[in-house]
Amino acid sequence: MAETIRLTVNGEACTATVPARTQLAEVLRDHLDLTGTHLACEQGVCGACTVMVNGRPVRSCITYAHSCDGAVIETIEGHRGDPVMDRLRDAFSRHHALQCGFCTPGMLATARDIVARFDAPDEATIRHELSGNLCRCTGYVGIVNAIRDVIDQRAADAGGAARPAPAEPVGRPAFTPFEPVAPDPAPARAAAATSGPRVTEEDGATVVRRDFALAHPPEAVWALFSDPRRVAPCIPGATLDSIDGDRFEGAVEIRFGPIRARFGGQGSFLNDDSRREGAITGRGDDKLGKSRVQGDLRYAIEPGTDAGTSRARIELRFEIEGMLAQFNRPELVAGFVDYILGQFAANCDAVLAGGDAAPSRGVSALAMLWAVLKAWTRRR
Amino acid sequence: MKPAPFELHRPSDTALAARMTGGGDGTIKPVAGGQSLGPMLNLRLTRPAGLVDITALPGLTDLRETATHVEIGAAVTHARIEDGACPEPIAGMLRHVAGGIAYRAVRNRGTIGGSLCHADPAADWITALTALGASVVATGGTGTTREIPMTEFMLGAYRTALRPDEIATAIRIPRHSPGARWGYHKICRKVGEFADAIAAFVADPQTRVCRAVFGSTGGAPLVSPVLAAHAARTGTPADLAMVKAELGRSGLSLGAVKIHQLAVAHRRAVAEALSDG
Structure with missing residues (x-):
């Protein structure tokens, strides 16, 4: 290997x-x-x-x-015989461009590149180019000044007037409005189940609300939803290992683009047959990925707009910790949830019609969310 | 953290590379720079059994020009495009978009094809190339190629129309006329971070083609013929209320803040494209 x-x-x-x-x-x-x-x-x-x-x-x-x-x-140990790097090192010292020095090796590599690529960058350009190098103690004033100093030294070497005059703005022919040709046919886009945002942050948890239609009457849909053994196979990627009273153990495997995670865990469920409402509470670990998730899923089944159909309302509330939490971004959740719920609803309809759920490809509603959601709060 | 162990393959035949990725049931991933996949590997969010490095495949770092199109090899880096190595299908737009991706150190390794195939909704090329009417050239395990229009390429977050045994080998961009206008605006909390909102606008008075595209919507980019036509006919961006109403009608799950960011980005992109300064 x-x-x-x-x-x-x-x-x-x-x-x-x-x-x-x-x-x-x-x-x-x-x-x-x-x-x-x-x-x-x-x-x-x-x-x-x-x-x-x-x-x-x-x-x-x-x-x-x-x-x-x-x-x-x-590397920082090298650059021997490079006069630009010698000047940068000296300027970093004189301008107090480092305290703890942790970011300095990377700062100097980027600084070397800025000096090489730009003739006479202004401060905004230098700061923009430095944005991919984080300093957490000195601040950027000294670093920016050190880089400007080296660029000014180069300009002085070249006779002092190296800064080119700003380019005259070049006018362009006036835009003539026109009648556009018919646009490319847009690919059909699945209509959203409900309008407005359905992914929010509440009390530190991520909350997803959705509703979707099923082509079977509420009694039949509720009978499915309230039977964990029957509904679990409809959830893409979910497996149910055991049920004991209102407790269960199981796992859910997600595939979301390149992301793979398998959350094994346990939880409990509570169903109210008279109101056709229920809730599942659980927690799980992705051992390989070192992430933990906990949350609850509430669901309610109502009559649909047409006779013999239903509407399922769900609310999923979860918190995630660990590696996945460093990554997730809420804007990715909505599209993923629609994708998963589409599969889930199709599976439920298939099972209710007497067939089987499509073979699981390990994609799951209950999990990608965790995958892509939460990091934004942590990162931003 | 160190990635989970994987095998690294570096084939020199495109069809063979496609068969390698197709044969792994999703556990073998093509990689062309690894600047998005790398962090996911380090975090162990992804644990592929194998990676197929496609950067050494023949032609994948080529830049070609025909009478009607510019063709960019899938493994061409953002930095090469930023530096002007690429023929321009529309004056200045590719350089501008490339230069705004992440940071220079990332652009030195990240590739245009890798970014498209990773299909992050907040990625720049997905939105910009949709506005340019580009298409992705894909090669399958039998060596056959097909062209996928950008409007059909991205299916959702991280999902594309590529089959498991297909590799994107090039991007074909139609050449626009010299008078074509473009605008590209993105809103980021911090330079180089994932964008909160992206808007791209292209208008070519000679061919009468006009496209307005929104990115970072959570899934595939949103194309708005209505807003494009408004800008082409009037020479000005639609007002904020009209843009927001269009976004509200899109069927996408967008919050009020997201709609505002997208609408502002669109108006800035159109204004930038159509100003005569």
């Missing part, structure tokens, strides 16, 4: 024999002892691990070592 790669790091040829999953940062730090490359977020956000690969800054935490086979790499 492990294969040998060749790298030129800070001017020296070296090899590393590492498995495919090894990140470039790991080879630098753990195999070559170049611990100046810092790892923090390990998801490409903070910029601390930025190093130069073939002259371009890259995130070494999301760049596989094997994809760098043959590459020329410069």
Whole structure:
């Protein structure tokens, strides 16, 4: 499995024999002892691990070592004989552009790239370009000043007047309004079950509300919903392992794009046959992904608009912790919920018509939500 | 965190690469830069058995130009497009969009095809290329290719029309006339973060083609022929109330804040496209 790669790091040829999953940062730090490359977020956000690969800054935490086979790499320990980097190091000291120094190796790699790519950037441009490198103690004033200083030194070397005059705004021919040709036919889009937002944040929990139609009368639909053994197979990705009174154990497996998670757990259910309302409360762990979720699902079955049909109203409320929580984003939930509920409703109709639910592909309502939802509160 | 172990394949034949990804029941993923997949792997949100690195496949980093189209290899990086290496199907738009993706260090590795196939609703190319009337060229395990129009490519968040044994190999963008106008505006809380709202607008008076597209709506981009036609006929963006009413009629689950952000982004994109400055 492990294969040998060749790298030129800070001017020296070296090899590393590492498995495919090894990140470039790991080879630098753990195999070559170049611990100046810092790892923090390990998801490409903070910029601390930025190093130069073939002259371009890259995130070494999301760049596989094997994809760098043959590459020329410069880390903070390198850049020997590079007058621009010498000036940047000096300017960072003079402008007090670091305190703890954790972000500095990545800052210097990005700073080196800014100096190389821009002739005379203004402060806004420098700040924009620095936005992928986070500093949590010094602040950016000193860092920006250090970069400007080095750019000004270069301009002075070139005779002092290197800043080009701002380009004259170029007028363009006036826009002539026109009657557009018929647009491309838009692909049919499933109408939303209800209008307005159905994913909200309430008391720290994510709440999803939906309703959807079923082509069978309320008595039959309720008989299905209130029987965990029958309804579980209709939930894409769900399996029920055991039922004891009002307690159950089971699992739900989700597939959402590249995301895979399997939440195993237990919970309880409570059904009110006279009102055709019920609730399931549960909690589960995704052991491989180190995430935990807990929540409850309330459901009610009402007569539909046409005789012999039903309307199911659901409210799902959940909280998630762990790795998935770092990732999820609420705007992705609505589309996923519609997709899953479409499958769930089709499965319920199929079962009620005497057939079977479609074979599970491991996609589930009760879980992707967790996948994509919550990180936004944490990230923003 | 370290990703769960996986096998890394680097085939040099496109059909073979497509068969590899098709044979894994979803456990073998193509990767073309890994700047979206990488974080998911590190967080172990995804644990594929294998990755197929498609960046070495023949032609995937090529940039081609025909009389009617610009063709961009799927493994061309955002940074190459940002730096002007790519022929322009409409003056300046691709460079502008590419330069606004995440951060330079990410753009140096992330690819246009990878971004499209990852199909994140907040991704830039999904929305921008829909506005340009582009299509995705896909190669299957038997070596046959087909073209999928952008309007049919993305099915939902992280879902595309690609079959399991298909790999996107190129993007074909129709060339617009020199007088064509474009605007692209996105609203982000922080530079480089996932956008809260994206709007793209393209109007070509010569071909009379006009498209208004909204991105970061939670699923596939939303195309609005009504708002596009309004802008083309009047030379101005529709007023805020009209844009919001259109978004409200879209059938998408959009909150008031999201609708406002999308409407403001649309008006800015159209104004930018149609101003004569």
